[in-house]
Amino acid sequence: MDKIQSMFENSPKRFVETIAMPSTHFPSIDHILAEKPLMGTERKILLIVIASIFSTALFTVFIFYRFLVYDFNDRLLDRSEAIFSLLLSRIPTQSVIGLNNPDDAATEAYQKVHILLDGIRKTTAVRYLYTAKLGNDGHPIYLVDGLPLEAEDFRTIGAPIEGEIVPIVAQCLDGQAVHGPKAMETSWGTIMPTCRPIKQGDITVGALVIEFDVQSFVDNTHRSILICLAFSFGVAIVVTMMTAWLLKKLSAPLYRKLAYTDLLTGVLNRNAFELDIRHMTNEKKDGLIVLCSDINLLKTINDQAGHAAGDAHIRVFARLLRYKLKDFGQTYRTGGDEFTALLHNITTYELNEKMEKLQSITKNVSIKGFQLTFSYGMAQFDPTVDDTVHDTLKRADLKMYSHKNKTKLLKNSFQVNADPR
Numbered sequence: 001m002d003k004i005q006s007m008f009e010n011s012p013k014r015f016v017e018t019i020a021m022p023s024t025h026f027p028s029i030d031h032i033l034a035e036k037p038l039m040g041t042e043r044k045i046l047l048i049v050i051a052s053i054f055s056t057a058l059f060t061v062f063i064f065y066r067f068l069v070y071d072f073n074d075r076l077l078d079r080s081e082a083i084f085s086l087l088l089s090r091i092p093t094q095s096v097i098g099l100n101n102p103d104d105a106a107t108e109a110y111q112k113v114h115i116l117l118d119g120i121r122k123t124t125a126v127r128y129l130y131t132a133k134l135g136n137d138g139h140p141i142y143l144v145d146g147l148p149l150e151a152e153d154f155r156t157i158g159a160p161i162e163g164e165i166v167p168i169v170a171q172c173l174d175g176q177a178v179h180g181p182k183a184m185e186t187s188w189g190t191i192m193p194t195c196r197p198i199k200q201g202d203i204t205v206g207a208l209v210i211e212f213d214v215q216s217f218v219d220n221t222h223r224s225i226l227i228c229l230a231f232s233f234g235v236a237i238v239v240t241m242m243t244a245w246l247l248k249k250l251s252a253p254l255y256r257k258l259a260y261t262d263l264l265t266g267v268l269n270r271n272a273f274e275l276d277i278r279h280m281t282n283e284k285k286d287g288l289i290v291l292c293s294d295i296n297l298l299k300t301i302n303d304q305a306g307h308a309a310g311d312a313h314i315r316v317f318a319r320l321l322r323y324k325l326k327d328f329g330q331t332y333r334t335g336g337d338e339f340t341a342l343l344h345n346i347t348t349y350e351l352n353e354k355m356e357k358l359q360s361i362t363k364n365v366s367i368k369g370f371q372l373t374f375s376y377g378m379a380q381f382d383p384t385v386d387d388t389v390h391d392t393l394k395r396a397d398l399k400m401y402s403h404k405n406k407t408k409l410l411k412n413s414f415q416v417n418a419d420p421r
Contacts (some may be wrong), residue, residue: 056234096206117146126211146352172207265318273332277389293376295337309368375404
């Protein structure tokens with residue numbers, strides 16, 4: 001500060017012009033950032049981002065799934081139509097009407113149809129291909145099974161159709177062509193059934209049934225959906241983290257600077273002061289000194305030289321006060337020309353010396369023809385008399401006004417001694 005005082009003595013006008021400019025560096029409030037990383041509006045933005053990503057992901061997965069299903073159904077329908085057009089003209093109705101019990105498997109009609117179905121089943125890679133009709137009890141029964149005779153799940157003539165597939169076969173035996181609209185879960189796996197009636201003239205005598213094995217398709221589809229969802233969730237997490245980081249680094253600090261910084265002087269404002277003392281722990285209160293200060297005769301300056309001159313006094317005093325006390329704590333503008341500082345690691349004696357030295361410096365500061373003068377008072381937090389920091393503030397405030405009253409400032413000392421322009 002000796003250097004600063006020397007600058008005043010050498011060129012007070014140039015120093016005042018320099019120091020009167022408002023600060024462009026905003027102080028941080030670390031405990032506020034830690035207590036509330038994101039404000040309400042910013043959290044809403046994050047929620048909107050997350051919801052949008054998840055909604056887009058789910059919609060994309062839904063469209064992807066529907067496209068796969070429709071495409072798969074179309075492919076199966078084309079394959080089944082090709083199989084039906086090939087087989088229905090080659091399966092004689094006698095192989096349906098004349099087959100009733102397992103002994104009929106020795107007939108030539110059965111042998112020809114079995115060889116035909118087995119060959120087509122292998123060529124087209126369908127799981128099951130067989131003919132069926134209604135049994136004497138009205139229940140659908142197998143006729144010619146396209147599986148090899150040695151296959152574990154081979155069905156002989158007259159074996160009842162499994163209950164899961166009966167509705168499809170029964171509908172077909174009523175004369176309707178049936179194509180399963182979706183995969184069916186059965187005891188023998190996931191299948192897609194399709195069926196065409198076998199007719200003699202206009203009479204339906206049996207049915208040709210195809211069961212496509214779609215288990216691998218279902219498994220692959222589910223796997224693809226899970227991969228898409230996992231990828232989408234990963235993207236959502238990354239985008240959310242980036243958005244939160246940007247909000248915290250860009251918008252959040254800006255909002256807080258606007259909320260907790262006095263724009264005229266660059267020091268912290270009353271909001272920051274109240275938050276700081278509200279969250280001050282007992283350990284922080286130990287040794288705390290509250291300093292109150294304000295500018296003398298600011299109303300006279302405003303009335304005679306204008307509010308711009310009064311603002312210049314406030315800016316210069318705030319800059320000097322913050323510079324003088326920056327190593328010991330924070331300085332706040334708590335009123336029009338009133339400043340409060342919360343200080344540690346300094347005694348009241350040392351602080352009083354600094355303030356007296358600051359007063360000697362301001363004697364050399366003249367703005368718009370008015371000398372910069374101020375009054376101050378200080379008090380150390382005492383748990384025996386102070387319940388809160390506000391009590392300490394009141395004691396410091398009283399001392400400041402006592403100091404102001406004791407200071408003999410003659411009005412003539414503040415008359416314009418230079419052209420206020």
